[in-house]
Amino acid sequence: MAHVEENGHGEEDDPPYTQDGTVDLKGRPVLRSKTGRWKACSFIVVYEVFERLAYQGIAANLVIYLTKELHQGTVKASNNVTNWSGTIWMTPILGAFVADAYLGRFWTFMFGSAIYLMGMILLTIVVSLPALRAPSCGNQSVREGNCPKASSLQVGMFYLALYIIAVANGGTKPNISTLGAEQFDEFEPKEKSQKLSFFNWWVFSVFFGFLISETVVVYIQDNVGWTLGYGIPTAGLGISILVFLVGVPFYRHKLPSGSPFTKMAKVILAAFRKWKVPLPNDPKELYELSLEEYTKSGINRIDHTPSLRFLDKAAVKSTITKTSWTLSPVTQVEETKQIVKLLPLLLATFIPSIISAQTHTLFIKQGTTLDRSMGPHFNIPPACLTVFVTISMLTSIVIYDRCFVPAIRRYTKNPRGITLLQRFGTGLILHVIISITACLAERKRLSVARENGVFGKNEVVPLTVFILLPQFALMGIADAFLEVAKQEFFYDQAPEGMKSLGTSFFTTSKGVGNFLSSILLTMVSDITKRHGHKGWILDSLNVSHLDYYYAFFAVLAFLNLLFFLFVAKFFVYNAEVKKSKNVDLALGTQQD
Known part of the structure; x- marks a missing residue:
């Protein structure tokens, strides 16, 4: 994170105040030397690490909680996960509206954070108190499928906590990354160059939080208990809000510009x-x-x-x-x-978001059917499989930012190395490869299951869980291209007064993808059971046909890639606006 040198105040070539319209919380112009840049971003990034730890601490293991603790079937549990995730990613549209029209990003974020913390506290209480926790299910009942159902109160309180968190994300998600990006003045060359790397390191911080959740937190949830497993992320979120507040004197803000x-x-x-x-x-x-x-x-x-x-x-x-x-x-x-010209590209993000949603549902359910042992005394928790996405993502971002970009920009002369749409398209190609890889891995798993007569719902196929490693690792590489490109592209190409709305397009793509995943899973499950067929997706994956389902995804991903190439061919990037020149012209006119 480079240091930005400051020249003396009052010099014409380096004005002491920011030129991008940013102000402090009281609406006063801010000095460039005392605010913003990586100094301010460090507090924001720390918050994001712990917030993503809290979110992933729920999301990574939610399908396991729903099946083991609330005793839901594969399709129902998977759909409940994607419906909740869809809501998490859709509510930022409302948060972006409130921020741009009324409260501004900082106060919308603060209200969202307070609600978020209340939701996390409630969730921890729900999984801790016997009266609110679902009844346990003994090993014999699990094998026979006779687990007692949770009461309406127990289910209702659990989902109430989940959806309080979902609503809170509407206030935090579209505003925190935008607030971070606004700490760099685009009209100052050194800060502008730093901003080009901001989203790479922003996503790095997101996945660093994921890494902690998918290893330490998930292990605690599976082996110690849900109370501590949810209590740690809750405490982390509370601490991160305090860290964010420490950085308030250094933040730059943009005033609301209307709905x-x-x-x-x-x-x-x-x-x-x-x-x-x-x-x-x-x-x-x-x-x-x-x-x-x-x-x-x-x-x-x-x-x-x-x-x-x-x-x-x-x-x-x-x-x-x-x-x-x-x-x-x-x-x-x-x-x-x-904004309108971004909509076709927003459509092109829905299919990869559907595929990405499988990492927290069907990919993990596959892992529960495989041999997860590492030595005689340790089994990998199923939700820990997503750590391979995170490790792959973190490694890819560092290589991309530190090796690929400096090397390729010598030939392309593009400060980003390649264009945002080229990075976007590379991610879409990888999603086609991921779907094919997942299909082949599932065919192998089913083949071994048939050879060994393993057909029961809770029977383990004598095949190592690491056969799923390629699809998880490829997802991380794809995210390093597509997810970073989406976030930067929608922010960069949105007009100045609508940056929160542009950022919410990134979250909207994830939200719609999760809802579409629920719809597709239900439709395919129902349609493939017609006319006496067994169906592709059953509670027992050992007699299902997820390989067909993943092949279907591969076809969708390929068609989506063709659609993207058509749209990208005609897309024209926004011209840069030189505000400092506008100011000079205006002042000159007034003087005349």
């Missing part, structure tokens, strides 16, 4: 109301505010672009009564265009 949804709705409705009005040949005839007005409000003016020309009708001057719902300035139209 992005309202802004876009005004443009779209105005364009439809004037759909018969012809566009002028000269874009300069379109309605636009003066440069001084944008400078005073701290908003970057965006030049007209020829894409999505229908929306330009919103800026056409006409005989219709002038209101904000009938006439929009060019900059507002261009902001809407920048």
Whole structure:
């Protein structure tokens, strides 16, 4: 993490205040030398490590808790996991709206964190108190499938805690990474170069938190108990919030700029109301505010672009009564265009998110059927298998940032090494390979099960669990490309006043993917049981056909890759906005 040198205050080539419109919590301009950069980000990154530890401490082992403690079947437990994960990743849309329109990122994040901590405390209480904990199931009952059901109160309290956490993530998830990225002033060259590496190291911190959860926390949950297994992440989250608060004097903030949804709705409705009005040949005839007005409000003016020309009708001057719902300035139209053109690429993220969701459901359930012994006295907890994703991801990010980027940028002359869409596409190719690899591993597992007459629900196939290692490791490499690219791409290409919304696109892709995973799993399970067939996905994986299901994923991933290539071919990156030049021009105009 490079150190940014500071020149003397007042010099024209290095202004003492940030130029990107950031302020302190009281709305005052901030000194570049005393705020932001990696100094401020260090507190934010520490929070993220512990927050991801808390989240993954639940997510990694949730399918095991639902099947062993609440005694749910494979399909029901898997769907409950993906439905909860889907909600976790969808609520950030609401959080982004509140942050951009009303509270700002900091206060939205703080409210979300407080609710998050309450949810974690409640969850720890639910798994600890006998009256709220589901009844245990003896070994004989497990083998016979006669485990007592949890009461409605016990199930209800458990899910209440889970969904309090899901709602809280809506306030924290879209705002914490955006707040981190805003600690770097894009109009200062050294800080801008540091920002290019921010999302690599941000995702590194996320997966470092995962690593602790998937080893230490999961082991404690499986071998010591759920009380301590959930209590440790809860305590960690509380400590991380305190660490975040210590860094408050160093943070840079951007003021709320109004609801992005309202802004876009005004443009779209105005364009439809004037759909018969012809566009002028000269874009300069379109309605636009003066440069001084944008400078005073701290908003970057965006030049007209020829894409999505229908929306330009919103800026056409006409005989219709002038209101904000009938006439929009060019900059507002261009902001809407920048969001709309992201939507096809958002669609291209849904299939890989479906495949990624399997690492916490079916991939882990596969692990429960295999030989997990490492020596005579130690068995790998099934949820610990996801640690291979994390280790692979962490290793890949370091190699990518420290070796690949410096080497490849010599030829591409791109500061990022390769473009964001090239990194995006590489991740999609890897998801095709992951699906094929998972299919082949499952075919081998089923073959060994048949050869040894292993068909029971709780019988173990005499095959090492490490046969699943390639699909987990490849998922980590794919995440190093796709997940980082998604987060940086949607943030980078969103307009300045809609960064939280852009960041929420990343979480939306994960949320929709998890919900689609639930829908697909239910549909495939039901359809393949028709006409007297056994079905592809049963409670006993030893008589199921997950290999067919993974082959189906491979086909979907390949078709999705073709769709992405088509969309990427026509995508045009946003032009950089030089705010400092706008300020100079505005000041010059005022002086004249």
